[in-house]
Amino acid sequence: MKTPRLSPETLLVIQKFAERPTDWLYGYELSRVTGLKSGTLYPILMRLERYALLEACWVATEVGVPPRHTYRLTPNGLELAQTKLAEARPRAMVRQPAFCIG
Amino acid sequence: MQAAIRIAPADTRDWGRAMAAELTHVEGDWGALMWSLGSAGVLARQALISLIVPGRQGQGVVPDDGLLAKSPTLRNALLTVTGACLLAALFFVASPPFRQAFQVALAPWHALIHHNPQPDFADLARRAGARQDAEGLAFCAIRSRYSWGENVRLADEAVRLDPRLLWVYAVVAMQNPALPETATWVERLKQWDPQNALFYLISARLLKQGRFHEGPPAPEQWQAWQNAMASAFQSAKFDDYLDRVAQITQRVVPRYQLYDPREVDSRTQIDLPHYAFEDSENYARILLADGEKQEAKGDIKTGRERFWSVARFGQLIDSHARTDFERWMGMGLQSAAYERLQASFQKQGDGPQASLFAYLAARFDPGNAPEFPQGSALGMRTAGRNAAVVEMSGLMILIFAGLALAALAIIIAAGRLEGGIVAQRVRPVAIIVGLSSALGILFSTATLYLTYRPYWYIFQSAIQTGDRLPTADLRFFLNDLSAPAGFLPHVLHTLLSALLYSGSPSFLFYVWTGVTLLGIGGLVLIVLRRLRGGPRAHAP
Numbered sequence: 001m002k003t004p005r006l007s008p009e010t011l012l013v014i015q016k017f018a019e020r021p022t023d024w025l026y027g028y029e030l031s032r033v034t035g036l037k038s039g040t041l042y043p044i045l046m047r048l049e050r051y052a053l054l055e056a057c058w059v060a061t062e063v064g065v066p067p068r069h070t071y072r073l074t075p076n077g078l079e080l081a082q083t084k085l086a087e088a089r090p091r092a093m094v095r096q097p098a099f100c101i102g
Numbered sequence: 103m104q105a106a107i108r109i110a111p112a113d114t115r116d117w118g119r120a121m122a123a124e125l126t127h128v129e130g131d132w133g134a135l136m137w138s139l140g141s142a143g144v145l146a147r148q149a150l151i152s153l154i155v156p157g158r159q160g161q162g163v164v165p166d167d168g169l170l171a172k173s174p175t176l177r178n179a180l181l182t183v184t185g186a187c188l189l190a191a192l193f194f195v196a197s198p199p200f201r202q203a204f205q206v207a208l209a210p211w212h213a214l215i216h217h218n219p220q221p222d223f224a225d226l227a228r229r230a231g232a233r234q235d236a237e238g239l240a241f242c243a244i245r246s247r248y249s250w251g252e253n254v255r256l257a258d259e260a261v262r263l264d265p266r267l268l269w270v271y272a273v274v275a276m277q278n279p280a281l282p283e284t285a286t287w288v289e290r291l292k293q294w295d296p297q298n299a300l301f302y303l304i305s306a307r308l309l310k311q312g313r314f315h316e317g318p319p320a321p322e323q324w325q326a327w328q329n330a331m332a333s334a335f336q337s338a339k340f341d342d343y344l345d346r347v348a349q350i351t352q353r354v355v356p357r358y359q360l361y362d363p364r365e366v367d368s369r370t371q372i373d374l375p376h377y378a379f380e381d382s383e384n385y386a387r388i389l390l391a392d393g394e395k396q397e398a399k400g401d402i403k404t405g406r407e408r409f410w411s412v413a414r415f416g417q418l419i420d421s422h423a424r425t426d427f428e429r430w431m432g433m434g435l436q437s438a439a440y441e442r443l444q445a446s447f448q449k450q451g452d453g454p455q456a457s458l459f460a461y462l463a464a465r466f467d468p469g470n471a472p473e474f475p476q477g478s479a480l481g482m483r484t485a486g487r488n489a490a491v492v493e494m495s496g497l498m499i500l501i502f503a504g505l506a507l508a509a510l511a512i513i514i515a516a517g518r519l520e521g522g523i524v525a526q527r528v529r530p531v532a533i534i535v536g537l538s539s540a541l542g543i544l545f546s547t548a549t550l551y552l553t554y555r556p557y558w559y560i561f562q563s564a565i566q567t568g569d570r571l572p573t574a575d576l577r578f579f580l581n582d583l584s585a586p587a588g589f590l591p592h593v594l595h596t597l598l599s600a601l602l603y604s605g606s607p608s609f610l611f612y613v614w615t616g617v618t619l620l621g622i623g624g625l626v627l628i629v630l631r632r633l634r635g636g637p638r639a640h641a642p
Contacts, residue, residue, distance in 0.1 A: 042144050
């Protein structure tokens with residue numbers, strides 16, 4: 001399976017998805033939890049969707065308000081997220097003590 | 103955001119709507135503004151990418167025209183801007199200053215390719231001959247540099263048609279005293295204008311020419327040279343006939359509608375030649391040395407007479423000077439003579455006279471003359487920079503015109519293949535190339551016009567009123583247009599002169615480089631698309 005280049009921001013986004021793998025998340029919600037602005041977040045979502053790692057659907061929320069786009073990881077996306085996050089975790093753990101000395 | 107969604111590629115519009123839908127839920131006006139700005143930026147970026155590389159991400163099997171296909175309004179707007187730029191450039195072309203500027207700008211490149219640095223007067227001489235126009239023939243005889251024999255023929259013809267133009271012989275002989283006709287001409291001229299020092303300077307050079315270089319001169323040759331120079335120093339007037347040259351120039355230029363200022367302002371070549379200064383300086387040195395010798399012997403009167411004869415000749419040249427060089431020469435001679443006179447009076451204990459001559463020596467010292475070069479309002483450095491900018495502008499107009507023509511050909515060809523995938527792929531890029539080329543043409547045209555405009559006025563002023571004061575600027579400018587050997591060195595020299603004038607790449611650099619790269623990059627992209635277009639056309 002071809003995978004996109006995963007920047008730290010992309011890893012952050014898929015981490016948030018992976019924390020709630022079954023939930024559909026809104027764009028603004030993701031922006032708030034990741035701290036990424038729309039100009040950074042949406043290109044990431046678009047790229048993940050292009051690689052079939054993310055699925056999106058429109059949902060109607062309330063009357064008079066436009067339907068919203070919601071997102072969650074596909075099974076492929078979830079698998080990739082678990083792999084990448086697992087790879088990233090030991091590096092973080094090794095690095096951590098070095099900064100704590102002293 | 104709605105505008106951004108409209109220009110976004112089809113496969114991105116849903117994302118645009120998704121971003122817009124979130125706006126309702128964003129907290130705070132500032133947050134909503136930031137959200138919409140960021141989202142619009144994403145959509146604009148996607149639109150730009152689709153414009154350059156439509157279908158690059160493999161979402162569409164059939165590539166489209168990108169942004170331009172979806173927005174005929176935008177395409178029409180781009181074509182309108184392109185047309186407006188070309189029309190505006192045509193307005194410049196309609197103005198005489200621009201036409202002259204373009205001719206001047208391309209002359210060095212033409213000379214570089216044809217190894218022909220001088221304007222060709224053969225056609226003008228033919229036309230003047232056919233009209234039996236003595237002044238036209240004299241004009242060519244003075245300026246042409248291809249064949250001295252032809253110059254002699256033209257001068258003879260001009261004088262035959264109008265004997266009042268005898269002075270043309272002096273101007274031609276002054277430039278090349280080695281002509282076989284010089285001796286005969288000088289004798290006629292001495293009878294016609296007996297008090298003019300110019301003929302004696304030419305005679306002196308004629309005596310020296312090709313003889314002194316072969317070894318020490320024979321005593322009689324040396325004496326003949328000294329006699330000629332003594333006559334020059336004792337002459338009552340000095341006239342190099344540049345005023346008469348200017349007068350016939352005023353009449354001939356409109357008569358033959360000459361637009362090339364190089365044909366008109368060849369005064370650096372018509373100025374008093376360097377040999378006149380060299381001979382005058384040598385003879386002045388002899389007189390000054392003799393004056394000092396006489397003073398040492400106690401004959402102060404004879405000594406001072408020698409100094410005064412040098413000073414008088416310097417005054418004669420200075421007071422009749424038509425060029426910077428003549429003025430410089432006159433001042434130099436005076437300064438040297440006044441120094442000797444100051445020393446002479448100093449030795450005699452005449453303090454006031456010594457102070458006067460010390461003042462005069464300093465006053466006429468060419469090194470103390472800050473106003474040199476005379477008549478230059480813009481300065482040599484500006485002239486050099488302007489010459490380079492004019493040259494580059496002319497070249498860039500040609501390059502952009504070539505790019506625009508290529509883009510036009512592609513758009514026409516794409517129009518004939520209407521509906522074809524290849525046509526759809528290359529047309530938008532060709533439109534962008536056309537637009538950038540049109541912008542480049544307009545920018546370069548305006549740059550050329552504005553840079554050359556002062557020189558156009560100088561040219562017009564010199565022709566119409568005979569005012570030669572500011573022609574130094576035009577002369578410096580034209581001198582700087584001369585081409586160094588080789589195309590690449592010339593391009594580099596010109597480019598660096600144009601761009602590094604103020605020590606750092608100027609605005610011109612960014613515009614020319616940007617527009618050229620855009621145009622050439624677009625053409626390369628068209629070729630790549632053409633290569634890629636075949637297989638994709640057969641995709642399901």
